[in-house]
Amino acid sequence: MTTRQAPAQGVEQEHRVVELSIQGMTCASCVGRVERKLGKLDGVEASVNLPLESAVVRVPATVSDQDLIDTVVATGYGAHVVHPDHPDGDEHDHTPSLLGARLVLAAVLSVPVLLISMVPALQFANWGWVVFALSLPVVTWSAWPFHRAAVINARHFSSTMDTLVSIGVTAAFLFSAGQLFADPTLTQHAGMAGMDMTEHSLYFEVAAVVVTFLLLGRFLEASAKQRAGDALKSLLSLGAKEAHVLRTVDGERTEVTLPADALIPGDAFVVRPGEKIATDGTVTEGHSAVDTALLTGESIPVEVGPGDAVTGATINTSGRLVVRATRVGSDTVLSQMGRLVSQAQSGKARIARLADRISAVFVPVVLGIAVLTFVLWLVLTGDLDAAFTASVTVLVIACPCALGLATPTALLTGTGRGAQLGILIRGPQVLEDTRTVDTIVLDKTGTVTTGTMAVVDVVALAAVPAPDLLRLAGAVESASEHPIAQAVARHAGGPLPETRAFSSAPGGGVRGEVDGVVVTVGRADWLERHGIRTSEAQATRFTAAEDAGRTAIWVAVGDDVAGLITLSDTVKDGSAAAIARLRRLGLRPVLLTGDNRAVALQVAAAVGIDAADVRAGVSPEGKVDAVRELQAGGATVAMAGDGVNDAAALAQADLGIAMGSGTDVAIEAADLTVMGNSLEQVAQAIELSRRTLRTIKGNLFWAFFYNAVGIPVAALGLLNPMLAGAAMAASSVLVVANSLRLRSFGR
Incomplete structure (x- = not known):
């Protein structure tokens, strides 16, 4: 069980987060019912995911895990508490297997039923009774998942897509059986001889074939959902044994x-x-x-x-x-990644709420349309068979499977693929946030650049040669932990002579005795503190180095300035390409740094950021102000950073993006996390988020379009129930297949 302490909003008690595995859900209506029932418990907030067959529930201390399970069971579904690090793989594997068995039986029996019913040359004396016997196992055992769910929902005065399927299939079978039992000699002759088709019709093939098509669609959905969840399972299995x-x-x-x-x-x-x-x-x-x-x-x-x-x-x-x-x-880190991915997949984007609201009223409306269709056909034409066929077709084609699968399958696949690429999407709402972002603020150090200083040049200004100058400076700097000192010592190589009488000052410099001489390295005021002054010509060289976008430090040997060493923070490989990619995504890049403007402009020029979009000399508090200033100007801002001093700005931004090589506090404050340290991954993360959102929208469009067109066509009697079942199954498979295309992202 997952139990995470979190402060309740507006409540004086602690909450925990529990993950439930839920069995028996088949559509968005099921999801809505479970969420509503759990939400009626005092202080409980639930988010239910159909493809994962799970619920993430925020629970106060007054509600036990058993209370949650009892509520779900009372709603008509099975439930148990699970740990997100150990998904119920065996249970999910069992679902496609059982569906596969039901599908095989239905297919084997439905083929002869269809052929005998539709091809007169294959019909023999009393063939109707054979077709009745072959159809019976299909509409009972194979169709049992639909009937069971419909009965459970009926007990709670509710309905789902299974209600539509169960009523349609049962009506077709019982209507046909009634015709046959009322007139046992109806099919006593081979072929159609002796059968009055104007008064009697048998729909055994409709009932059997519709069940087969729907089981095929559900089997493919279950298999696809299982594949879509493989990314999370493989992620959690990466650890050493x-x-x-x-x-x-x-x-x-x-x-x-x-x-x-x-x-x-x-x-x-x-x-x-x-x-x-x-x-x-x-x-x-x-x-x-x-x-x-x-x-x-x-x-x-x-x-x-x-x-x-x-x-x-x-x-x-x-x-x-x-x-x-x-x-x-x-x-x-691996477990944290697993939790983030699981939570993101179990959440709901705002766009998904629209589908849920529609599904809540969809089934009752469809039942009403089916009844109205039957009555109107019967009143206007007097044709019982035509009225029955049209109403059954409405029931079959209206099943909102595709609607229920549109959002969660795309979200499941997109976040799973992101995890494989080292991209963690904290929640589904992040997908919608990426759509509106038009400006991205990039922290320079550690995001655009490596954050590691490197020596660029050693300039000798006196009699000490540059190699000796570097050796002396490296020796005294090796005793310091400052990044600049470590960069100088690293560049000097080794072995370095011993340093005695070492002293240092934060932000000033270092001083020590090396090979019998005193070496002083640091800023000008550090040298002046020890009575060492620079000439105007030397100061000009120093200023020129800093104006070129480099960090410069003085090196004095004894009481005289001997030279200076220039360093710079190197631009990461791929940063320029990443900036270009961000621009293609419609984002305006802004560089933010605490360094001086010359350094910032040099980095901006190297990666392709406009000079007007450079904010230099910015403090940690100033980073928040910079984000607020852009937002006040009408921009929707994303912020990418990796340090503790970026956390506040990441939280302030409309979309916070943490570099995974950075600190935990930065990652916690962010909406998106890239586990690498490449800016290219930031662009990839935004592109993946937008691609996932486009897939969700595409899925919803086709799901709505399918029902909007299919129901009127069925009500007008222009569609056979078997074709309606095939179309319904095909729409669900189409939605899942479209979502699975996200698995190829970045390849």
């Missing part, structure tokens, strides 16, 4: 193989080349490249070493690693 945990025995470290779910935070475990990392953790020993494609969708392995964080289910490609577990079980 075992871990090689290090234990100290008699003073020696030994490896003990344990199930991965037995790990606890603090355990150290070994990951050999080619093995999956068992859980989230931090590397303590070794260097390697880790393939993160399973979670992020990025094909290039990431280099890791001591101190680097790694994620469970990713693959160690080369060296041996020792990892200390930091998050296990349901706290891991």
Whole structure:
């Protein structure tokens, strides 16, 4: 069971979220009934998903899990509590299997029924009784799911699409049986000889073939829904099954193989080349490249070493690693992804509410139309057979299967495909938000750029040669944890000489003794604090470097300035292509950064952002103000960022997009999360969201169009009931097949 604490809105009590597996739902009307019944419990909010056959229910402490189950059972459906990390795969697999058995029996028996009834040359003496016997198992056992659901709904004075199917099939069979029993000699002659077709008609073939077509449609739907849910199942099965945990025995470290779910935070475990990392953790020993494609969708392995964080289910490609577990079980990134995907698939977009509202009144209206059709045909023509045929056809063709499947199948497939690509859509409402977004604000550092400083140039301004200058600066900087200091030390290489008498100041610089000389590295005011002054010519060189969009630091040896080192944050590969793709999607990119304007303009020029759309020198609070300013100007704003200082702006934006390489707080504040660190994935996420929404709209259009056209045609008597059953099944399969096209997105 999933139990997540969340503050209730406007209520003084805690709520939890429970996921239920629900059996027996067949259409949008079923979904609406379950939601309404659960919603009548005090403080309960429910969102029911038809393809997943599940409900996500927000429950106060006063309502137990058993209360929820009892309510669903009283509504006419089965239910039990499940854990989202362990989907009911076996149960869902059983559904297509049982439907398949019913379908096979119906098909085997319906074919001879159809041929005997429709081809006079195949008819023999008393063939009607044979057709009656062959049809009986089809309209009883094969059609049992329709009848059972109709009876359960009738007990609650309600109706669903199963009501339409059950009434139509039962009416056709009983009408035919009544004709045959009233006149046992009706089919005593071979062929049509002796049978007065103006007074009597048998519809056994209609009842049998309609059941077969509807079962075929439902079987294909169940199979398609099962395939659409495979993305989530495969995601949750990515984790390693075992871990090689290090234990100290008699003073020696030994490896003990344990199930991965037995790990606890603090355990150290070994990951050999080619093995999956068992859980989230931090590397303590070794260097390697880790393939993160399973979670992020990025094909290039990431280099890791001591101190680097790694994620469970990713693959160690080369060296041996020792990892200390930091998050296990349901706290891991993989489990969090599974929960996000499951919650998104179980939610409802605003557009889906329209289908639900229509479905709630659709079936009673159709029943009324069927009765009215029968009465009008009988009154206007006096033809009982024609009246019966038209009314049954209305019942059959009106089944709103496609309407109920239009939204959830597209949502299920789209979010599942997103998970495979490392894109997490927090909820279905996000799809509609992406449609209206016209401006995207991009945080520079870590989003457009790598966020890692790199040395661009070493400029010698005195007698100390540039290589020696870099070596001295690298030695003293190696004692600092500042990103700029680490970039200089990394560029200097090694081994570096020892530094003595080290001192530093945050935002100022570092100072220490190297090879008998004092080396001072940092900003101008740091040098001045130690009595070192720069000349006007040197200051001009420094200013020119910063105006070029680089970060510059002074290096002094002894009491004199010896040179300067320039650094820059490198633009990520693919950022320029991603910006171009965002523009093609109709979005205006805006660059937001705390760096100086020269640096920001240089990055903007490199990736194709207009200078007028650059906001530089912006504080974390200023990022929120920048988003609000754009919104006040009429823009609908998306914000992409990866740091703690981006969280407030992500929450303020109409659509927040977190880079998965960033912080947990940024991801929590966002609507969309891309698990990689490529800006290209941001564009891909927006495109996938919009494609999924277009698929939902297309599905709804065809579902409405089908019913709007089919019902009048059936009422006018222009459609055979068998063709109506085939058309109804085909419409459902068409909707599901259209949704499954999303599985090819990004390929």
